[in-house]
Amino acid sequence: MKSLHSYIGGRFVPGKRGFADINPADGSVAATVTEASAEMVDEAVAAARKALHGEWGKLGARGRATVLYKIAEGIEKRFDCFVQAEVADTGKPLSLASRLDVPRAAANFRVFADVIKIAGLEAFETELPDGRRALNYTVRKPIGVVGIVTPWNLPLLLLTWKVAPALACGNAVVVKPSEETPATATLLAEVMQEAGVPDGVYNVVHGFGPNSAGEFLVSHPGVNAVTFTGESQTGASIMRACAPTVKPVSFELGGKNAAVIFADCDFDATIAGMSDAVFLNTGQVCLCAERVYVERRIFDRFVAALTERAKSYDLGWPMEPATSMGPLISKVHREKVLSYFDLAREEGATVVIGGGVPTFGDGRDSGFYVQPTIFTGLKESARCVKEEIFGPVCHVAPFDSEEEAVALANDTRYGLAASIWTSDLQRAHRVAPQMNAGITWVNCWFLRDLRTPFGGVGLSGIGREGGMHSLNFYSELNNICIRTE
Numbered sequence: 001m002k003s004l005h006s007y008i009g010g011r012f013v014p015g016k017r018g019f020a021d022i023n024p025a026d027g028s029v030a031a032t033v034t035e036a037s038a039e040m041v042d043e044a045v046a047a048a049r050k051a052l053h054g055e056w057g058k059l060g061a062r063g064r065a066t067v068l069y070k071i072a073e074g075i076e077k078r079f080d081c082f083v084q085a086e087v088a089d090t091g092k093p094l095s096l097a098s099r100l101d102v103p104r105a106a107a108n109f110r111v112f113a114d115v116i117k118i119a120g121l122e123a124f125e126t127e128l129p130d131g132r133r134a135l136n137y138t139v140r141k142p143i144g145v146v147g148i149v150t151p152w153n154l155p156l157l158l159l160t161w162k163v164a165p166a167l168a169c170g171n172a173v174v175v176k177p178s179e180e181t182p183a184t185a186t187l188l189a190e191v192m193q194e195a196g197v198p199d200g201v202y203n204v205v206h207g208f209g210p211n212s213a214g215e216f217l218v219s220h221p222g223v224n225a226v227t228f229t230g231e232s233q234t235g236a237s238i239m240r241a242c243a244p245t246v247k248p249v250s251f252e253l254g255g256k257n258a259a260v261i262f263a264d265c266d267f268d269a270t271i272a273g274m275s276d277a278v279f280l281n282t283g284q285v286c287l288c289a290e291r292v293y294v295e296r297r298i299f300d301r302f303v304a305a306l307t308e309r310a311k312s313y314d315l316g317w318p319m320e321p322a323t324s325m326g327p328l329i330s331k332v333h334r335e336k337v338l339s340y341f342d343l344a345r346e347e348g349a350t351v352v353i354g355g356g357v358p359t360f361g362d363g364r365d366s367g368f369y370v371q372p373t374i375f376t377g378l379k380e381s382a383r384c385v386k387e388e389i390f391g392p393v394c395h396v397a398p399f400d401s402e403e404e405a406v407a408l409a410n411d412t413r414y415g416l417a418a419s420i421w422t423s424d425l426q427r428a429h430r431v432a433p434q435m436n437a438g439i440t441w442v443n444c445w446f447l448r449d450l451r452t453p454f455g456g457v458g459l460s461g462i463g464r465e466g467g468m469h470s471l472n473f474y475s476e477l478n479n480i481c482i483r484t485e
């Protein structure tokens with residue numbers, strides 16, 4: 001049985017207590033993991049601090065970019081290892097990990113290497129009424145030791161989305177991957193060693209959230225900034241933990257995202273896109289559309305076509321190439337999703353398809369699969385329309401006018417992503433800016449350009465990452481004002 005340990009100051013360090021890393025496809029134990037104690041988190045933060053004062057701190061942006069390209073190559077060299085580790089931890093289909101998670105991890109390092117090389121700085125020529133003149137210019141410095149806490153749904157993708165810009169900016173990091181998916185962050189440590197990343201620049205502490213490595217890290221006085229992706233409530237706890245030392249935070253949190261489908265959409269392309277938007281990664285993507293609003297004229301046709309799509313998913317073993325939907329991440333998460341399925345029925349939903357657990361007659365019956373599920377008929381005030389479920393499920397409701405669609409889409413305390421499906425370009429331009437969300441896609445979903453701002457409003461987060469926005473979070477700007485006259 002494989003044992004996964006924390007990685008501190010360039011060494012794998014076992015913790016005293018162990019916990020199981022479960023494969024959600026059949027409930028088997030994929031690996032054992034040792035938990036980092038408070039002392040080990042202290043050591044990781046100290047190792048990161050030390051690295052900032054060593055050769056890493058002296059390397060310029062070009063030198064760091066070269067290291068980031070090597071990390072990207074290192075991930076690609078071990079492509080199959082990363083895919084297998086991610087599939088074993090998450091149960092996601094091999095095809096998905098191969099086309100999304102692992103390629104994006106390498107892309108994250110390449111893009112931020114490119115961005116740091118071309119990033120400019122601000123400068124102003126200042127003229128005061130009394131005749132004095134000055135040149136103001138800004139320099140970018142690392143923020144220091146960055147604490148990175150990440151979730152289980154896209155483990156390597158979301159971890160590297162933060163590690164890459166943090167390293168590009170010259171920081172040292174201590175990462176706390178989800179206890180559900182510890183493998184790829186650990187494997188990345190080996191890539192870091194091979195790429196010549198100095199000891200202490202990348203540290204991993206394994207464990208849980210409250211009263212464990214997660215809390216020890218975010219409340220640590222030696223951590224200069226915290227970046228977190230996960231549930232909104234966890235974000236609130238982390239914010240409280242960061243308050244005493246006034247750490248800057250960047251939060252990418254939950255969503256209850258709307259899709260708005262107009263009758264003039266390209267119907268087949270919309271069904272294909274919406275099938276991903278609802279069911280990709282078993283609906284466990286923060287950007288997934290759980291609220292789907294469809295213009296009444298095409299409502300029945302849309303529901304029927306999306307239902308056909310739901311039927312077409314192959315809930316196979318994750319390592320089978322044909323598998324298109326895996327299990328949910330854990331028993332606990334499946335219980336949560338199933339409790340929402342029960343609640344939807346109590347709230348008066350019509351179950352169009354799904355709503356339960358599939359049976360297989362093999363080991364997958366001990367895994368955490370659920371059926372792809374579509375509901376209709378709920379009131380807008382229903383909890384299943386308001387709360388994030390995070391499973392392969394959506395509620396579809398009709399609308400009659402553009403104004404009504406915008407109001408329905410925006411009636412949420414979240415605000416991460418929205419999608420609009422229409423062939424009318426003017427309508428797209430009119431409606432898109434009205435969406436109360438950080439990201440609005442038109443005739444597509446989860447189409448990413450890593451230079452663009454990514455983040456949410458309301459309960460969906462604080463701040464934006466991506467391109468220059470990441471550089472601004474992961475660095476301190478020092479403005480220098482020189483009197484010239």
Ligand SMILES: NC(=O)c1ccc[n+]([C@@H]2O[C@H](COP(=O)([O-])OP(=O)(O)OC[C@H]3O[C@@H](n4cnc5c(N)ncnc54)[C@H](O)[C@@H]3O)[C@@H](O)[C@H]2O)c1
Pocket residue numbers: 149150151152153154158176177178179207208209210213214215218229230231232234235237238251252253254255285286388390416456460461
């Ligand atoms: N907005 C985004 O970009 C985005 C991306 C992916 C997932 N998510 C959200 O993440 C959630 C699913 O992921 P999850 O269940 O792993 O989230 P989670 O909040 O339960 O856990 C995320 C991480 O936080 C740690 N943690 C938990 N409590 C903590 C505490 N008190 N202090 C420090 N660390 C703590 C966990 O151990 C884990 O590593 C969903 O709500 C989803 O919408 C958002």
Ligand SMILES: O=C/C=C/C=C(\O)C(=O)O
Pocket residue numbers: 153154158161252284285286287448454
């Ligand atoms: O589950 C959430 C997905 C987040 C995606 C990103 O952060 C990204 O594509 O950069």
